[in-house]
Structures are given as C-alpha cells and as structure tokens.
Amino acid sequence: MLLPAVVLALISGATGLALAMHYPLGPAVMTALVLAAWGAFFAWPQLWLLLVPALLPIIGLAPWTGWITFEEVDILILVVAASGYARMAWPVRTNTTGDGSSRDAMPGMSGVSVLAWLLALLFAASTLVAVGRGFADAGGFSFGWFQGYLEPMNSVRLGKSIFLALLVLPLWQSAVRQQPERAQRLLAWGLMLGLAGAAMATVWERTAFTGLLNFSTDYRT
Secondary structure, eight states, rough: OOOHHHHHHHHHHHHHHHHHHTTSHHHHHHHHHHHHHHHHHHHHTHHHHHHHHHHHTTTOOOHHHSSSSHHHHHHHHHHHHHHHHHHHTSSOOEEETTSSSSEEEEEOOOSHHHHHHHHHHHHHHHHHHHHHHHHTTTOOOOOOTTTOSSSHHHHHHHHHHHHHHHHHHHHHHHHHOOHHHHHHHHHHHHHHHHHHHHHHHHHHHHHHHHTTTTOOSOOOO
C-alpha cells in the first residue's frame, strides 16, 4: 500500500493546492487554509468524518465565486485524501488488540469484497463514458474555470462525485478497522450537523426570498 498511498497523496495534494491557488475569493487565504487543514487531518485522521458531512451543506459559495465545475467541497475532500494517504504511507506502527494480537495502525484497502469494488469500478467507467458524451455534445472538451451549464466542464461537475467517493473509501475503511465505534459515531454526528446546517440554510433562504411562511410563491431550496 506504500507506493499507491504516496502517489494518491501527491496527486490529491497537488490538485487541491492548484484549486486553492485559483480560488476566486482570496486564493492566498484558501491556500493557507489548505495548508493548515493538511496538518490537522494528518494529526487527527478521523476528524474528516465529522467535518466533511457537517460542512457539506454550508460551504457552497458558487453565487459568490462564479464556479460551478469546482466547489469548496472538492478542495476539502482533496485535502482529506492528501493527508489521509500521507499518513497511510507513514512508517507503519502496530497496535495490540484486546486479544493480544497485533494489527497495522494504518491498514490497507481490505474490507470491501471484490464484487463491491468491481461494481463501483464499473459505475465509474460508465460515468467516464457519460462525461465523454457530455464533452462531445458540448462541442468537444475545453478547460475553463468559469464555464456554465451548457459548456464542456459541466460534464466534469456532474461526473466527479463517484471519483471523490472512491478516493476516500479506503480512508473510511482504515478508520473503521482501527476504531469502528468512534468512526461511526463521528460520521453520525457529522451527518446530524449537516442536516441541521441544511435546515437552517433553508429557513434563511425562505426568509430572504419568499418569506418564511409564504408557501404560494414558487421556491426551491
């Protein structure tokens, strides 16, 4: 797992840093946040299970950045991946389990059946085909930071989620194998905080655009 972890850490780190350096709202601030987050997620490798789902509903700033292809959550997940795989590639330590046996503190990608991985990879492959068709329908691929919904980069926006999920799946497996109860508890708290954030954002939007109790005007959260 050492070489793949190093490669994934480098690719994730470089991509996340590139996005941060081109961030429309204060690239220097975003770059500093990325560097700080690298250290935080490396020091506390399960922290992302709480923060990612908690922040997901409230860190989308597309109305202010003008970005739709790339989002703040992309940078966050790439930072998580860079730190997580860097820690996974760190010199392996062994923990002693309750029964006296030992296990790796940074386990690999086991724990998911071959069939599950095959199905996930097939879905990823079908997504790549769909993205390619989206490029073709938009007149061919052309890169741009501020493209709209009818331009080629919109296919990237629609297709990237499965690859981000696959990127952090081994980190989730690692967390569950080390401390299953703590990992599940952190994820549960993160999901509840994310739900609360989405609910508060909905109340704020309704109050701002239609009025909190106006149910006759067209409105979508």
